[in-house]
Amino acid sequence: MEEKKSKVLISKKSFVTLIVFLVVLAIFAVTFSTLYAVNMQRLNTTNVNLEKVYQRTFYDLVDSVNNTENKLSKLVASTNSSYANTLLQDINDNVTNAEVQLSYLPISMNGISETTKFINQLGGYTRTLSNKTKDGTKLTTEEKSKLKELYNSIYGIKINLSKISKNINEGYVISANIDAGKEDYNNFTKDFKKIKNQYQDYPTMIYDGPFSDSTLNKEIKGLNFEVVSKEQAQSNLEELYPSCEIEYKATSNGKFETYDFEVDCEGVLLYAQLTKKGGKLLTLSAIRDGDDEVLSKEDAIVKAKEFLEKQDIQNMQCVWSDKIQADAYLNFAPEIDGVIVYPDLIKVKVDLKTGKIIGYEASTYYTNHTERNIQTATISKSSAESKIESEYQIKNTRLCLSPIEYEGEKLTYEIECTKKGDTYYFFVNAQTGEMENILKVIKTADGSKLM
Amino acid sequence: MAKKRVVKIVSIILIAFIFVFASANYISYRIVENSKISSVQTQADTKAIQQRLQNLGYYKGNIDGIYGPQTTAAVKKFQADYGLAQTGVVNSTTADYLGVNLGGNSSNDLYLIAKCIYAEARGEPYAGKVAVGAVILNRVKSPDFPNTIYGVVYQPWAFTAVYDGQINLEPNSECYQAAQDALNGWDPTYGCVFYYNPATATSQWIFSRKVVTQIGKHVFAI
Structure with a gap:
C-alpha cells in the first residue's frame, strides 16, 4: 500500500512538473509561430514587391524589343537617309534599354549570353551606322541586307517574348522558387533559355564600333620576335631583378603567350609575365611595402625611366602621372620627332617607399608598337588653338598621335586647358582641324581620372 | 531520486530549448545581416571625405569608410575653421568647401570591385586578386555580359559571393590596391x-571554356 501511495505522490509531483513543462513549451510554440508568421508576412510582402519589379522590367523589355522590331522594319523600307538616321538613333536607344532590362531579370548568363551578345552588337552596329549616316551618307546594299537579317532575329525574339507574356498572364511567377539556389528554377527561366536554342544563329556583325567581333580580336603588332625558352625568359627577368629569387609558376596561352614567374625580393612578391616571343616583360603585379612615402613623384619617374631603358625601350616620356596613397602610377609613351605616340603606352607603378618597380603593363605597347611614318601637321599650332572657346585657358599644346576609338591613329594637337579649376584636354586633328576628342580630368578620392 | 531526475530532464530540455531558440534567432539574424544590401555610396563617400580631411590635416584615423566619432570630430573642426555650422555632417555646402564630389562614380566602382575581389579571392596571391578585378572589367567590355560594373557584379548567378552575402564584407587595403590596378588597365x-x-567548381559547362592561365587556385578562361 505504502509503495503504491508513494508512487501516486511522485506521479502527482511529476504531473505538476509536466504541466509546467507543457506551459513553457506552449509559450515557446506561440512565440515561435508568431515570429514565423511575422517573418512569413514580411517575406511575402518582399516577394510581391520583387515580382512587381521583375514583371515591370520584363514588360519594359517587351516594349523595347517591339519598338526595335517596328523601327527596324521601317528602316529596311526607308530610302531617305535623314529619316534612316533618326530611326537608327531610336533603334539604338531601344536596344540600349533592352540590354539593361535583360540584365535585371533573374536569368543566369548561361541562359542569355548569346541573346545579350546579339542585343549588344545590334546596339553597337546601329550606333556605328547612325554615326555614318549623320552627314547624309546612304546605307549600302550590304548594310541593308544585314539589317534584314537582324530584323529576322529580333522578330524571333519578339515572338518568344510574347509567348512568355502570355504565360505570365496565365499565372507564371518570375520570382517563383528564386531561393532554390540553382539556375533553372522555374518555367520563366527555362523559357528564356529557349530563345537562345531557337535562334542560335544570330548573325555575325563586323563593324568599326563597340562590341564588334572585329575589335574583340585585335592583332598584336609589336611582338615580331623569335620564341625564346623559359630559361631565356627567366634570365631576362633576372637582369631586371638581380639578387631576387625567381620561381617559374605557369605558362599562359591567351591573346598573349607568356611564361609567368614569381619574383621574391626580400619578402616583396612580384608576379611577372614574360612573352614567349622575345622574352619581353609584359606585365608585373605586386603590392607596395607599406604606406610610407619617401620618394617624390619625380624620383619615381627617374626610377621608371631607368627600368624602361634596361629593357631597351627608348625615348619614353612620362605623359600622365598620378599618386594614389604611396603608389605612383606613371604612363609612358615614346616621343618621336616631337610627336607623342599615345598608342604605344606603357604603365609603370612605383612604390614611393622603396622606389621599386611594383607594376608594369606593356600589353597596349606590344599590341600597337610598330614602325610608323608619322605625317606632318598641315594645320598650324595657333589655328588649332583657335578652335578652343575663349573661356578655356590654354596651358600647353603639343603634337601627338592619338588612338581615336574605332577609327585608328590620328595626328592631333593635344591642347591642355583649364576652366574654373577643371582641366580639359582637347584633341584637334592636325590635318583637318576637326575636334576629335575631349577628355576631362575627374578628381576623386582615389586619384585623378581622364574621362 | 525520480523527482530529481524529472527536474533534471526538464531543465535539460529547457536549456536545450533556450539554446536552440537563441541560436535559431542568431542564425536568422546573421542571414538577414549578411544579405542586407550595404549602402555603397555612403561608404565610398565617407572614404572620399576621410581622405580629403586627412590631406588637409584634420583627420588622423584610418580611411575605412566608417563615419565614426573621429570622422565627425574632424568634420566639426573643419566646419569651425571655415565658418560653417558645426554639425559634424557633410551636407552639400560642406562637401563643396571640402572639394569632395559626393557620389562620385569612380569611387563607387573601385569600392565595388574591391569588395568583389575580397569576397571572391582574399586568400589568393596579389596577381590573382588583380586578375579577378580584370575579369569584371573584361566582362563590362564583352558583348556577352552587361555593360556596367554594377551590372556585371550583380548579374544573376555570376558571382557566388553576391549570393552568399560575402560581397558585403569590408575589403582590406590589398584588395583596394588590386582593384585600382585593374581599373588602371592591369590584366x-x-x-x-x-x-x-x-x-571546387560544380558546373560542367565551365570546363568547356578555353583555359588561358592559372594564378594561385583560380583557373582563368575565355
Whole structure:
C-alpha cells in the first residue's frame, strides 16, 4: 500500500512538473509561430514587391524589343537617309534599354549570353551606322541586307517574348522558387533559355564600333620576335631583378603567350609575365611595402625611366602621372620627332617607399608598337588653338598621335586647358582641324581620372 | 531520486530549448545581416571625405569608410575653421568647401570591385586578386555580359559571393590596391571573362571554356 501511495505522490509531483513543462513549451510554440508568421508576412510582402519589379522590367523589355522590331522594319523600307538616321538613333536607344532590362531579370548568363551578345552588337552596329549616316551618307546594299537579317532575329525574339507574356498572364511567377539556389528554377527561366536554342544563329556583325567581333580580336603588332625558352625568359627577368629569387609558376596561352614567374625580393612578391616571343616583360603585379612615402613623384619617374631603358625601350616620356596613397602610377609613351605616340603606352607603378618597380603593363605597347611614318601637321599650332572657346585657358599644346576609338591613329594637337579649376584636354586633328576628342580630368578620392 | 531526475530532464530540455531558440534567432539574424544590401555610396563617400580631411590635416584615423566619432570630430573642426555650422555632417555646402564630389562614380566602382575581389579571392596571391578585378572589367567590355560594373557584379548567378552575402564584407587595403590596378588597365589574364577553382567548381559547362592561365587556385578562361 505504502509503495503504491508513494508512487501516486511522485506521479502527482511529476504531473505538476509536466504541466509546467507543457506551459513553457506552449509559450515557446506561440512565440515561435508568431515570429514565423511575422517573418512569413514580411517575406511575402518582399516577394510581391520583387515580382512587381521583375514583371515591370520584363514588360519594359517587351516594349523595347517591339519598338526595335517596328523601327527596324521601317528602316529596311526607308530610302531617305535623314529619316534612316533618326530611326537608327531610336533603334539604338531601344536596344540600349533592352540590354539593361535583360540584365535585371533573374536569368543566369548561361541562359542569355548569346541573346545579350546579339542585343549588344545590334546596339553597337546601329550606333556605328547612325554615326555614318549623320552627314547624309546612304546605307549600302550590304548594310541593308544585314539589317534584314537582324530584323529576322529580333522578330524571333519578339515572338518568344510574347509567348512568355502570355504565360505570365496565365499565372507564371518570375520570382517563383528564386531561393532554390540553382539556375533553372522555374518555367520563366527555362523559357528564356529557349530563345537562345531557337535562334542560335544570330548573325555575325563586323563593324568599326563597340562590341564588334572585329575589335574583340585585335592583332598584336609589336611582338615580331623569335620564341625564346623559359630559361631565356627567366634570365631576362633576372637582369631586371638581380639578387631576387625567381620561381617559374605557369605558362599562359591567351591573346598573349607568356611564361609567368614569381619574383621574391626580400619578402616583396612580384608576379611577372614574360612573352614567349622575345622574352619581353609584359606585365608585373605586386603590392607596395607599406604606406610610407619617401620618394617624390619625380624620383619615381627617374626610377621608371631607368627600368624602361634596361629593357631597351627608348625615348619614353612620362605623359600622365598620378599618386594614389604611396603608389605612383606613371604612363609612358615614346616621343618621336616631337610627336607623342599615345598608342604605344606603357604603365609603370612605383612604390614611393622603396622606389621599386611594383607594376608594369606593356600589353597596349606590344599590341600597337610598330614602325610608323608619322605625317606632318598641315594645320598650324595657333589655328588649332583657335578652335578652343575663349573661356578655356590654354596651358600647353603639343603634337601627338592619338588612338581615336574605332577609327585608328590620328595626328592631333593635344591642347591642355583649364576652366574654373577643371582641366580639359582637347584633341584637334592636325590635318583637318576637326575636334576629335575631349577628355576631362575627374578628381576623386582615389586619384585623378581622364574621362 | 525520480523527482530529481524529472527536474533534471526538464531543465535539460529547457536549456536545450533556450539554446536552440537563441541560436535559431542568431542564425536568422546573421542571414538577414549578411544579405542586407550595404549602402555603397555612403561608404565610398565617407572614404572620399576621410581622405580629403586627412590631406588637409584634420583627420588622423584610418580611411575605412566608417563615419565614426573621429570622422565627425574632424568634420566639426573643419566646419569651425571655415565658418560653417558645426554639425559634424557633410551636407552639400560642406562637401563643396571640402572639394569632395559626393557620389562620385569612380569611387563607387573601385569600392565595388574591391569588395568583389575580397569576397571572391582574399586568400589568393596579389596577381590573382588583380586578375579577378580584370575579369569584371573584361566582362563590362564583352558583348556577352552587361555593360556596367554594377551590372556585371550583380548579374544573376555570376558571382557566388553576391549570393552568399560575402560581397558585403569590408575589403582590406590589398584588395583596394588590386582593384585600382585593374581599373588602371592591369590584366594578368589577357582578356579572360571566366575563372573557377578546379577543385571546387560544380558546373560542367565551365570546363568547356578555353583555359588561358592559372594564378594561385583560380583557373582563368575565355
